[in-house]
Amino acid sequence: MKKAVVNQTECVACGVCEKVCPRQAITIFHGIYANVNEDLCVGCKKCEKTCPASVIQVLQKEAAS
Template sequence: MGKLSPRHAVVNRDICVACGTCVDVCPMGAMQIVQGSYACPVEEKCVGCGMCAKECPATAIKVEVRE
């Protein structure tokens, strides 16, 4: 497996409405909707570009530096 990107998307599950916008805009195909309830990034695919955070209508996604 390759090295993970230093940045990644983080979803606030409490405010995510599972609309799927992030899934549609992610250029890496890294976002998925889990059990119809919330979005979740696939860590190995997420490069932290911020497209999902920019387009999220609920502002439930932010990009953070990995620890």
């Protein structure tokens, strides 16, 4: 399964990813960085494609057993 991962030290908290996420899986944490709720993320890559700072990657994650 694919999930979005944010480089939180490089994130500028612009909110673009939060606006484009169709599942509301991304929120801006205290105006500092984007935070991904992995339970809601479906790995659609909309956030990755629109991030102006290029700090979001959608990666293959191991399924929890």
